[in-house]
Amino acid sequence: MRNKNPSRDEKKTQKKSSKYEREYELERKLRHKNKELKRLKKETRELLSELDKAYKGIRKSQGEKIIDERLNLASEFTAELADRLKNSLNVMSLSVQYLSEKFNDENEKKELTEKIMEKIGILNNMAMGLLNFAKPHKPELKTYSVHKVLDNALNLLKFQCIEEKVEVVKDYSSKILPVKMDMEMMEQVFLNILDNSLWAMKGGGTLSVTTRFLSPQKRAQIIIKDTGVGIPQGNLQKIFDPLFSNKRNAVGLGLSVAYRIIQQHKGSIEVQSQEGKGTTIFIELPVAR
Ligand SMILES: Nc1ncnc2c1ncn2[C@@H]1O[C@H](COP(=O)(O)OP(=O)(O)OP(=O)(O)O)[C@@H](O)[C@H]1O
Numbered sequence: 001m002r003n004k005n006p007s008r009d010e011k012k013t014q015k016k017s018s019k020y021e022r023e024y025e026l027e028r029k030l031r032h033k034n035k036e037l038k039r040l041k042k043e044t045r046e047l048l049s050e051l052d053k054a055y056k057g058i059r060k061s062q063g064e065k066i067i068d069e070r071l072n073l074a075s076e077f078t079a080e081l082a083d084r085l086k087n088s089l090n091v092m093s094l095s096v097q098y099l100s101e102k103f104n105d106e107n108e109k110k111e112l113t114e115k116i117m118e119k120i121g122i123l124n125n126m127a128m129g130l131l132n133f134a135k136p137h138k139p140e141l142k143t144y145s146v147h148k149v150l151d152n153a154l155n156l157l158k159f160q161c162i163e164e165k166v167e168v169v170k171d172y173s174s175k176i177l178p179v180k181m182d183m184e185m186m187e188q189v190f191l192n193i194l195d196n197s198l199w200a201m202k203g204g205g206t207l208s209v210t211t212r213f214l215s216p217q218k219r220a221q222i223i224i225k226d227t228g229v230g231i232p233q234g235n236l237q238k239i240f241d242p243l244f245s246n247k248r249n250a251v252g253l254g255l256s257v258a259y260r261i262i263q264q265h266k267g268s269i270e271v272q273s274q275e276g277k278g279t280t281i282f283i284e285l286p287v288a289r
């Protein structure tokens with residue numbers, strides 16, 4: 001109980017103790033605020049990391065969207081182009097054929113007309129390739145082992161590998177890796193990739209074909225690695241673009257067709273390359289139950 005009429009000393013003590021009380025109270029509040037600040041900082045850090053993850057996700061899906069948009073645009077453009085090309089080639093072919101029949105076999109002009117016909121044939125094949133790209137068919141899905149389809153593609157290139165001194169090293173997973181796929185389309189994917197690798201290894205090299213079962217994701221991984229010329233850093237972003245090519249007489253559709261087919265099969269395709277060292281293509285496909 002407080003004294004109703006405190007002495008001077010007592011007043012002094014009371015004043016001192018209330019000052020301490022206020023200081024103590026202030027310190028307590030400060031400690032509390034500090035704790036709250038720490039908690040807020042932690043929450044902000046967590047939110048920022050979530051935001052970063054979300055941004056990365058958006059950037060990835062935007063990248064995929066841009067490729068899709070480009071593919072659609074290129075498809076329309078390509079179908080139109082291929083159609084016009086085929087019509088013109090038809091007229092040219094008929095005219096040259098007509099001319100060719102006018103010359104006998106000894107006439108050197110006959111040889112010239114035949115050369116023109118040969119070139120028309122090549123252009124016609126390119127136009128067909130463009131048309132196939134522009135008007136793709138829906139995959140007819142059946143379950144096949146990834147290894148069987150890879151072997152089919154490798155067999156088709158067997159002689160080319162021998163001729164070009166390319167050693168093929170297979171390292172297949174012990175699992176069968178069944179995948180629901182359109183076999184013809186998937187064979188086309190592997191052929192397009194292997195064809196690029198062989199082109200890159202003119203003069204010889206090693207082609208490694210590896211498969212793995214990615215158990216947590218239930219996906220089959222196919223790794224096709226070459227020891228070829230590699231892809232310059234600046235071109236890595238462009239190689240899946242339709243009509244991008246740095247080869248003579250090529251259309252530049254192989255990888256964009258492969259990309260689209262893999263997408264149709266709910267898979268993914270990625271590339272790693274080092275100029276002068278080689279290129280590795282990573283494909284993932286969902287494994288069938
Ligand atoms: N394994 C590889 N090594 C080096 N360069 C490659 C490799 N794969 C692709 N490229 C580069 O990517 C480009 C695009 O490849 P893509 O298969 O789409 O078209 P292309 O081979 O040029 O023509 P097409 O496949 O229509 O005959 C190639 O021109 C080449 O420059």
Ligand SMILES: [Mg+2]
Pocket residue numbers: 192195196253254255
């Ligand atoms: Mg190609």
